[in-house]
Amino acid sequence: MSNEIIPTQQPTYYEEVQRKGYSRRDFLQFVSMMTAFIGLENTAIGQVAKALETKPRVPVIWLHFQECTCCSESFIRSSHPIVADILLDKISLDYTETLMAASGFQAEEAMQNTMKKYKGEYILCVEGSVPTGADGVYCMIGGKTSLQILEEAAENAKAIIAWGSCASNGCVQSAKPNPTSATPIHKLVKGKPVIKVPGCPPIGEVMAGVIVHLVTFDRIPELDRLGRPKAFYSKRVHDTCYRRPFYDAGLYVESFDDENAKKGYCLYKVGCKGPSTYNACGVMKWNNGTSFPIQSGHGCIGCSEENYWDNGRLYERGSSFAGFGIEANADTFGKVALGVTAAALAGHAVMTNVRKKKLIRQVEEEGKQNEQELKS
Amino acid sequence: MKTKYLHVHRLRRVYVWELPVRYYHWLNALAIIALIITGFFIADPLALQSKDEAAMRFTMGWVRVIHFIASYIFFFNFLFRLYWGFVGNKYANWRQFIPTSRKFIKEMWAVFKIDILMLRGKEHISIGHNAMAGFIYFLTFWAFLIQCLTGFGLYASMGTWWLPKLFSWVPALFGGDIMTRQIHHWAMWFFILFAVIHVYLVFYHDYVEGRGEMSSMGGGWKFIEEDVFQNEEHHTPNKVKQ
Numbered sequence: 001m002s003n004e005i006i007p008t009q010q011p012t013y014y015e016e017v018q019r020k021g022y023s024r025r026d027f028l029q030f031v032s033m034m035t036a037f038i039g040l041e042n043t044a045i046g047q048v049a050k051a052l053e054t055k056p057r058v059p060v061i062w063l064h065f066q067e068c069t070c071c072s073e074s075f076i077r078s079s080h081p082i083v084a085d086i087l088l089d090k091i092s093l094d095y096t097e098t099l100m101a102a103s104g105f106q107a108e109e110a111m112q113n114t115m116k117k118y119k120g121e122y123i124l125c126v127e128g129s130v131p132t133g134a135d136g137v138y139c140m141i142g143g144k145t146s147l148q149i150l151e152e153a154a155e156n157a158k159a160i161i162a163w164g165s166c167a168s169n170g171c172v173q174s175a176k177p178n179p180t181s182a183t184p185i186h187k188l189v190k191g192k193p194v195i196k197v198p199g200c201p202p203i204g205e206v207m208a209g210v211i212v213h214l215v216t217f218d219r220i221p222e223l224d225r226l227g228r229p230k231a232f233y234s235k236r237v238h239d240t241c242y243r244r245p246f247y248d249a250g251l252y253v254e255s256f257d258d259e260n261a262k263k264g265y266c267l268y269k270v271g272c273k274g275p276s277t278y279n280a281c282g283v284m285k286w287n288n289g290t291s292f293p294i295q296s297g298h299g300c301i302g303c304s305e306e307n308y309w310d311n312g313r314l315y316e317r318g319s320s321f322a323g324f325g326i327e328a329n330a331d332t333f334g335k336v337a338l339g340v341t342a343a344a345l346a347g348h349a350v351m352t353n354v355r356k357k358k359l360i361r362q363v364e365e366e367g368k369q370n371e372q373e374l375k376s
Numbered sequence: 377m378k379t380k381y382l383h384v385h386r387l388r389r390v391y392v393w394e395l396p397v398r399y400y401h402w403l404n405a406l407a408i409i410a411l412i413i414t415g416f417f418i419a420d421p422l423a424l425q426s427k428d429e430a431a432m433r434f435t436m437g438w439v440r441v442i443h444f445i446a447s448y449i450f451f452f453n454f455l456f457r458l459y460w461g462f463v464g465n466k467y468a469n470w471r472q473f474i475p476t477s478r479k480f481i482k483e484m485w486a487v488f489k490i491d492i493l494m495l496r497g498k499e500h501i502s503i504g505h506n507a508m509a510g511f512i513y514f515l516t517f518w519a520f521l522i523q524c525l526t527g528f529g530l531y532a533s534m535g536t537w538w539l540p541k542l543f544s545w546v547p548a549l550f551g552g553d554i555m556t557r558q559i560h561h562w563a564m565w566f567f568i569l570f571a572v573i574h575v576y577l578v579f580y581h582d583y584v585e586g587r588g589e590m591s592s593m594g595g596g597w598k599f600i601e602e603d604v605f606q607n608e609e610h611h612t613p614n615k616v617k618q
Contacts, residue, residue: 225548250435276553306551334565341569345576355494356584363586
């Protein structure tokens, strides 16, 4: 039974492509696109093509915990159909709650089989955060807590990918007060590299690019200090934004639907988090390169940044001051402190003239004395 | 004319602030003023109107250029001052900023009582930094450090030079640019509050003591009464061997 679900020899990606009815031309288009996306030179196209032609497809276990499946949704909408057909249909066949055909006992068994059979070879993709509160009862699948499932699957995984902000940073369910103690997976998995692909959701092409990189080079892509692939997360949305010239010119939308908004000015003052957000939205865009939030007239909310729900409001640049109420931002606090300081100094000045009267008079009299003794 | 007072003080001129310290001070002041003004603008730009085409304008661009140039000046000036703490005169020495001895802490307490609570007592005589001032400057140096770290940390991903790139670990430490930017913004208020109190206290000391506090950052001179000098009544927070 289990051998039918998982063939002994995995077909290569190219074989899968052919089986799906794509032409060689389609395949090479896909390869060129992916090579460009993952930031390689065009001379690497051959390398990527060769890897996909010769390497058997990598078995993948794709787990879903506390999430909304927007990552999967984004993935199947990435611009080239091969992405969804091959990378998703085929890679995730082994186990993914949302798209697998099997269910119940059979599904659980398929996962167990993959873990046994491809020990140390499979890629573990995690979508969603893991609730650790109340012994993990907030998210249980097949009688196990998310943490148990994660630890079991992570133990023999070759690489672990944290899809989206939930798995990378905890996203909305870990926002204060975080009732379920939702935890990003890099805090739970020890001794394994975790590739963070944050975003709510991440861009489909970025997700595909990470997998293609893993398949082609047999190692994880170069990561930045926060564990994100450098190819996609080294530039701020601001740096690649087509409205950037308006930012530099000092022309801003003052409120939504004003004249400046119609002219397409920069959304900085209505809270765009593009200047603080590292992602590839400005370049790759969404839905087959159609648009991205800023192009649609809405500021970036910084969805791929850690803790973006608690780091201030979505429509304001200045953000709330932790512990001082939601209305008090740093500047209000600063102005109050400045007022208090000014009042204290005024009080001090008055008291100086009272308490130090003798001293001041002495200095003054001494000066006057000398002035009078000097001849004009 | 009969002298009303038995004793009119004779003052001795003491070279307190050396030229490099004065340069440091004013360069620092100018840089901080520029950084605060441009920083406020960057945080919340004015809605400036103009008939020019967007392509002809570079308002925010110039404001940011000034901010970045001022930040480099501020940074290197700060490094220079740290260096001068080791080679400058006794008043500029690093020991005058760090409460390392009982003497230092006792003196801080004395300054607190006399100058802040304005209790009656023996006036404290110092012509360099008094212990409290020294300690507050020590705190400002930490604030300088925070601003340099967060500022260059935010700049790291934009800069092409290796120097700002050395700070790329800072945003990672705070979990991203959003929090780093907030810390950078909050810390600025420390500078504003410091500046207000600092300028007030310069007036205060000049007014009460008459030793040339205000002009000292111009010429470097402060004045000390002859008898204070003879009786060795003046203090520095910590002893410095030279």
